[in-house]
Structures are given as structure tokens and as C-alpha cells.
Amino acid sequence: MLKSAGFGAAREAFGGGAGEDQFASFLVLEHTRQIVRAGGIGLSESIYEALKEHENDGQERRDAADGAERASRSGA
Numbered sequence: 001m002l003k004s005a006g007f008g009a010a011r012e013a014f015g016g017g018a019g020e021d022q023f024a025s026f027l028v029l030e031h032t033r034q035i036v037r038a039g040g041i042g043l044s045e046s047i048y049e050a051l052k053e054h055e056n057d058g059q060e061r062r063d064a065a066d067g068a069e070r071a072s073r074s075g076a
């Protein structure tokens with residue numbers, strides 16, 4: 001995830017050259033360890049809440065559609 005975010009990528013200006021490229025993976029690894037020690041970045045709770053909200057919205061739409069279908073069958 002950190003590599004995809006650009007951590008450890010060589011900088012355009014004032015870069016460290018070949019040495020920076022060699023040790024970038026160690027820096028990313030240490031960042032990862034620190035994130036784990038801190039208990040993460042809080043992303044899982046945000047994803048869980050978004051999925052729960054999405055599921056609730058979908059259920060409300062299904063319930064409304066079912067109610068409309070029942071009403072049309074009963075002639076209301």
C-alpha cells in the first residue's frame with residue numbers, strides 16, 4: 001500500500017541517487033512497522049462504516065420497491 005502511495009519513490013530534485021534507490025525499501029518497511037505499532041491508520045473502520053451505510057441504503061431501496069410492488073398487486 002505504501003509503495004502504491006509513492007513512499008520510497010525517488011524524488012525528482014535533490015534525490016539521493018543510486019543509494020536512495022537501494023535503501024528505499026528499508027524506509028518503506030520501517031514506515032510499515034510504525035503504522036502497525038500505532039494500530040493502523042484507521043482505514044478499516046471507515047471502510048466498514050461505508051459498506052454498512054451502502055448496505056442499509058440498498059436494503060431501503062429494496063424494501064421500497066417491494067412495497068410498491070405489493071401495493072400495485074393489491075390495487076391500491
